[in-house]
Amino acid sequence: MKSMLRARRIGTVLLRYGLDDLLADTPAARWLKLARPFVPRVAAGIAQQPRGVRLRLALQELGPIFVKFGQVLSTRRDLVPADIAAELVLLQDRVKPFAGEQARALVEKALGRPVEEAFEAFDITPLASASIAQVHAARLPGGREVVVKVLRPGIDRQIEQDIALLNALAGVVERTHPRAEKIRPREVVAEIEATLAAELDLHREGANASVLRRNWLGSRELYIPEVVWDYSGEGALTLERVHGIPADDTAALDAAGINRPALAANVVRLFYTQVFRDNFFHADAHAGNIWVDSDPARRSDPRIIALDFGIVGQLSPQDQYYLAENFMAIFQRDYRRIAELHVQAGWMPATVRIEELEAAVRGVCEPYFTRPLSQVSLAEVLVKLFRTAQRYQLTLQPQLILLQKTLLNIEGVSRTLDPQIDIWKEAQPVLEKILRERYSLRRVFKEARRHLPELATQAPEMPRLLHQWLQQQVDGQHQLSMRSADLQAINASLQRLQQRLIYAVIGVGLMIAAVLAPIPLGHWGLGGLGALALLRAWWRR
Missing domain, CATH: 1.10.287 (Helix Hairpins)
Known part of the structure; x- marks a missing residue:
């Protein structure tokens, strides 16, 4: 019954924002047409907005699960038109805050003691509010400034209902969409569900922040606030309070004398270093979660401050390697290498003709290289490659969705800071350096030394196993x-x-x-x- 009520509300919101035309030729279109007479007409101010803006506003009104769904869709430009995808990139789930007194009660429940006992001061007016949690300023005994993040009441139940509904819709897509086996809608929903589950677990978010802080401790490029574990619980997370300027507030950055081109280059380098050196990257890196240290001493060498660690990404060693090699092949315009890597990684069937795929990749990439590289969008090139590869039975890799979304966000932030940035110039040296270090002879011996105890344990069995295997080959008995x-x-x-x-x-x-x-x-x-x-x-x- 609750799912039916939620479905009705979703349909009402879609009609109120005039989005029924986006669902033409789908099973939902007939139901929306029947419901149209019972829903007020689209307001004049909304009707005049482009369809991408209307969709973004509707998703924000529907809540966190639909905001995340829109963020995922913004990375799948092979599925949605470019104007809609560009608008969905702007989704940052800013919503109306809930009552401060309610937040206070939730913090007391999480910490198991009154707020007056835990904190020297606690501000019931939130500093920021999102669809899953909101943040309050506080002060610890002794005067240290902190922020306390608390989950919205009842948010876990709402997400559970919406996930059930999305799974039902994924089932419809699987039965009706001609490319369902390549889109893999249930796996996309599972990825969204895992992402939201991580955001609902504030202990995990605190652990993410701790790992990122350890990876970048002492760095001049990136600062991660410290987690205050003694004042954190299952439903509340306390972190060191930091001060800075949002990365998209270019007027404030200019007023502070910040070197924006240097800052933009730093954003790009940090992303590639987190992905390929640490294999642990901030995966919700939109402008609202990236601040700039406003310390006057850092104007010429600005430092990034990262916020909100609910979503981080990691890749398997195989995906990490193939992704790095793909980037390097793009930088070097080695189209055959790109084609070979897609097949070797298992992203495309081994039956694909490499020469044909190479020609398709060349047709996508070569026109971009007639322009100055500062005008070439790496994210746009990857999206075009992805769309082209669909014709050759590319299978969607759900584990790369977060990375695709983060790459789009990072490029958007860096170009906001410096429209002339050459992302290729900044990314290539970072990748080359990391790959040299990772696959050096020293690294090989280090890995061999690490596995030496395991090899020593198994070594006595190797002659017998080798003899047994060779005997099977000779006798034709190998299975x-x-x-x-x-x-x-x-x-x-x-x-x-x-x-x-x-x-x-x-x-x-x-x-x-x-x-x-x-x-x-x-x-x-x-x-x-x-x-x-x-x-x-x-x-x-």
Whole structure:
């Protein structure tokens, strides 16, 4: 019954903002048409707004789940028109605050003691209010200024109902959309659900802030407020209070004498460093969550202050590697490499003809490189590549949705600060440096040393297992068992596995020859070559 009432409210809001035309030729269109006579006409002021603005306002009114849904859609420009996607990027879920006295009661419940006992002062007027939580200023005993974040009352129940409704809509899309297996609507909803669950867990947000602070402690580029754990609980999070200028308030930044081009470059470098060095990045990096330190001593070398750590992103080592290599291939205009990487990563079926995909990638990228790189949007290039790859059965990777959204946000913030910024120029050296360090020989030996105890434990079993495997090959008894879910990954990496096996066989053969060699020089020469071949077989980057 509650789902029906919620569905009715959603339909009413869509009609009130004149959005029924966006759902033409869908199962919802018939129901909206029947409900139209019972809903007031669209207000003149709203009717004059572009459809993207009307959709953004409607999503904000419907609450946090729809705001997050709109943010995800803003990254899927292959699914929504460009004007709508550009407007959805502006979603920052600013909503009317709830009563300060209610917030006070929730903080007392979370901390298990009266506010007067916990704090020297607590301001019931919120500093900021969003759809999931709001923030109040406070002062600890001893005078330290802090902020207290508290969840909205009943927000968990509302999100649960909306997720159930979105899952029902995802089922409809799966049955009716011709490309449903590529869009994977249920996985998109699951990603939104996981994101919201993280935002509802203030302990997790505090842990995210602590990790980010540790990664950047002492940095001149980025500052993360300290979590005050003794004054935090399940429903309230207390952090050090910081002061700064919002990154999109260019007038205030200019008045403070901030070097905006240097700041814009810093924003880009920080994003790529968090993703590829730390593999732990702030994934809600819109302008409202990025402040600039207003300390006069930092005018020429401005420092970023990050806020709101409910959403952070991480990638698997494989996705991290393939993504970095894709960026480098784009920077170097290596279109064949881009095509090969998409297949090797398992993002596209192994049956795709590399030459044909390479030609399609060239057709997307080459026109951009006729312009100065400062005028080229990396996010726009990636969106065009994504749309082109859809024709070749690209499968949506839900784990990359947060990264796509953050990349769009970061580019938007940096271009607001400096419209002439060359994002390619700032990003490429960061990526090259990180890749050199990550895949250096020193890193290889460090990883090998870290796994040495595990290898030492398993080493006594290796001769027996190797003999058993070789015997099976000779007797034709080797059996291969796998799940159907493994097939795509195996097809995508078959060539690389074959190459590694060849190097491994050569390496073992050379090592054996080194042992049998009649002269010491043979020991060292053949042994060294064998070691190099085995290292090449093991090396996966």
